[in-house]
Amino acid sequence: ATVSEPAQKCCTENIQPFLASILEELMGPVSSGFTEVRSLFDKEVNEIIQNFQKTNDTTKLKENVDQLMKLPFNSVKMEPCYLKVNLLQELLQDLKSRFKVYHIDFVVQRTQNFMQELMENAVYTFEQLFSPSRQADSAKIATTIEKVKLRVLK
Numbered sequence: 001a002t003v004s005e006p007a008q009k010c011c012t013e014n015i016q017p018f019l020a021s022i023l024e025e026l027m028g029p030v031s032s033g034f035t036e037v038r039s040l041f042d043k044e045v046n047e048i049i050q051n052f053q054k055t056n057d058t059t060k061l062k063e064n065v066d067q068l069m070k071l072p073f074n075s076v077k078m079e080p081c082y083l084k085v086n087l088l089q090e091l092l093q094d095l096k097s098r099f100k101v102y103h104i105d106f107v108v109q110r111t112q113n114f115m116q117e118l119m120e121n122a123v124y125t126f127e128q129l130f131s132p133s134r135q136a137d138s139a140k141i142a143t144t145i146e147k148v149k150l151r152v153l154k
Helices: 004-055 058-069 075-085 087-099 104-133 138-153
Strands: none
Touching (some): 004 058, 004 087, 075 104, 104 138
16 A cells, blocks of 8 residues: 555656557567568468469479478578567667666567467468368469468458
8 A cells, every 4th residue: 555656656657658659669660570570471472372383383382381381480581570670679778778678688589489470370371271272273273372371461
């Protein structure tokens, strides 16, 4: 009871007025990182479509889809996504001094983990939706892949 009132007053006067601007500032790098994840998924699936249209080889298609499933764990391809979130380091340094925000590395790492998890979910969903169509007429496979990609991106 003794601490509650001063703590609420402190939060109301010194923190709450800044929360909206802090959130907006932090969401820039986070949104850009997640947009990069989306773009990477889109690019990789487009490459699968183009390769299949060139070769019409269902064995190679299976290999390409299997490679897509490994995408969340491919640090080289995921790196541009992670770099977008590294801007949080700078933004959080300012917050650290103003609001005593600690564990900045944890916030950045956790955000990158969520990005990897999003990519895992995207490729898993893609594989689950596309898998029944793999044996379809090869003329329809590219169209099916595109439809599945758009569905996943929704």
